[in-house]
């Protein structure tokens with residue numbers, strides 16, 4: 001059985017938990033990360049020298065980076081609905097996953113650490129304002145894209161891009177800050193709600 005190392009509160013672990021549910025794979029999860037076993041322990045560092053969760057262990061195969069793990073799980077289960085085989089369709093899904101992991105994630109980090117985590121190291125009002133602005137701008141871009149497709153991020157069907165961006169959209173919606181009204185993002189979260197795993201791993205009260 002596969003092992004997933006990482007605390008259930010982590011947004012990156014939650015991506016993998018939702019992906020595991022979507023593909024119907026059996027797994028055991030172990031609590032690692034801040035508040036649990038330290039990722040600095042040699043046992044963990046031997047699996048991921050980056051000292052970050054999640055890590056997936058599948059037999060003698062070890063993988064880290066949440067989006068890569070999601071892609072591996074879809075490939076392993078031959079789920080071309082989640083990650084298409086056709087080059088262009090696949091590139092569209094991967095583009096949005098990469099955008100989430102880079103542009104979108106960079107934009108929210110400061111604001112989230114300040115507003116939700118109340119981090120003392122993130123209380124500069126100018127940096128906070130800049131982060132909120134950039135986060136909202138990125139979400140506006142997502143809203144525009146969802147307006148175009150009228151359904152999911154990569155088009156008419158649910159894909160891995162919706163796993164990673166569904167979690168991101170929920171975090172944005174749950175963070176108490178000034179937010180523009182983004183009806184397509186709100187409708188998107190409502191559209192995702194019936195999926196197995198959504199209530200448990202996404203809309204579970206943890207931003």
Ligand SMILES: N[C@@H](CCC(=O)N[C@@H](CS)C(=O)NCC(=O)O)C(=O)O
Nearest residue numbers: 010011012033034039052053065066
């Ligand atoms: N790019 C990595 C980021 C992983 C990451 O930031 N993990 C955080 C939790 S969300 C972490 O491990 N923090 C250290 C800890 O909890 O010990 C991924 O997507 O997997």
